[in-house]
Amino acid sequence: MVPFSVLDLSPIVDGSDASQALRNTLDLARHAERWGYRRYWLAEHHNMPGVASAATSVVIGYVAGGTSTIRVGAGGIMLPNHAPLVIAEQFGTLEALYRGRIDLGLGRAPGTDQLTAGALRRTLAGDADSFPQDVLELMGYFRPAEPGQRVQAVPGAGLNVPVWILGSSLFGAQLAAALGLPYAFASHFAPAQMMQAIELYRSRFRPSEQLAHPHLMLGINVFAADTDEEARRLMSSLQQAFVNLRRGRPGPLQPPVDGYESQLTALDRAGLDQALSCSVIGSPETVRCGLQDFLARTGADELMVTSQIFDHAARLRSYEITAQAREALAQVEQSASAK
Template structure:
């Protein structure tokens, strides 16, 4: 089996609040660190009542302080929302505090709606060339400073930060290939172009000083429980959240409900079929087989697992079962 990592949106369950969600994220990071997962990433989202990781670098510092080995990083930072030098300083600070453990995944989506995007950027004017230029500018800030350099990222310069390009289409795949960077595809919520994007990335990859050969990671929703019935019950929280979001009613992560799928109307079924087809739900044996099938189909070098489970204890248990499934596959 290929290496497994964790993507955490720091979900805020119904009946809870952002502070508890962030404490839950720290508990999860400590838990998967002990289980041997490779990375723990958090994602930037704004104006989302059910996600507590908007200030991603701050949240990462909180979870990193509770871990010892696992790499921590952004999956990702939505670069159009920020000046590159500020991102370099934030992640340079993390790298100074936790050397050799920091990843920086970069995306070009806003991670929010247009109202919040306008509030952050003050306007929505965009140029398709800005994101590639901003990525290159940001990476330059991580290089050692040269004599007479007028603008420096401190902390940042000379720091070992592993930069990834994120995407849900072939655009990010082309950019990652051109720059010779690792690439992560958002198949956990937008799987439609996954195979095309992976093909483009591998076909066009150019080796760089950062990466000699293509390295692709895919996102997977994984809900593991002792029985398939319980796993599918837990999965209904994410299903409800996606239907609510697509219908313009974002909120906190709903509690799971019995018989949710059976009550769905055709439109809701289409929403879930479109967004959540890259999911593995079931017992450890089912998870082991599902992840193996995805690895064989995609040729991914790594998988990053996300699990929006309402009960924090059930979420910890799910990742334990995933780790046990991984161990069985390697035995």
């Protein structure tokens, strides 16, 4: 059965702080490990009052140190913000500490606004354009050091940390295919080119030392609760976050609002319908059917589940229901195979 994984932005909710958000992240990771999720990924965002995972490699170490078997990684590191050697050293250190459990997903977006990107990098000249070369340089640091090599990642050299390409357009699909790397598409917030990217990645994939066959991960929002009505209510926190971000007013994750969509303009509703079309919202049975349909439509090799839910207990329950839905789908698949 297709593995499920977790994407966590360590949400800072209204009335709380980053310390509590990070404690919630570790608690969710421990639950996800018990429920059978394969990976736990954290994302790099900057100058976002509702996201506590800006220092992504630090949070990965915190989560990996508090768990024992689940893979932990970046979904992703925004490489133009960093020198490749710095990331090689950070993730080489993580791999040295937590052998066989670290993933490195790479993106070429800034993960923030242009002003903040300038504060991070000091210059924006050519950074995004050099992304393919930076990926190759970074991967080189994870290979065994060669005689006479003057710059090495220590730790890092010889550790072969798995590298993923992340993207929300056809560019990332082409690069992942050309380099023979696993590809994660951000369909949970930018689904417009999803089907094109899937076809392009699979049709152009070239086997590599890391990967013999294409491996496609798709992001999906899941809001699961005991009833369809409660699940739709929980989703209103994410809807508020999207609307506020597009209006230039990002902030902490807000509590759910009954009938939130009815308060929106037609333009805001259309924007939400487009951005969040890859979402499954509802009761356990609704979620099971929705996930089954999404897998059948896309043929994904792995799902990266994200659930931006205000109440931590409700977020845990959503991921538990999702894990149970996966088990139900696996049983159906096993029964079909046995016939």
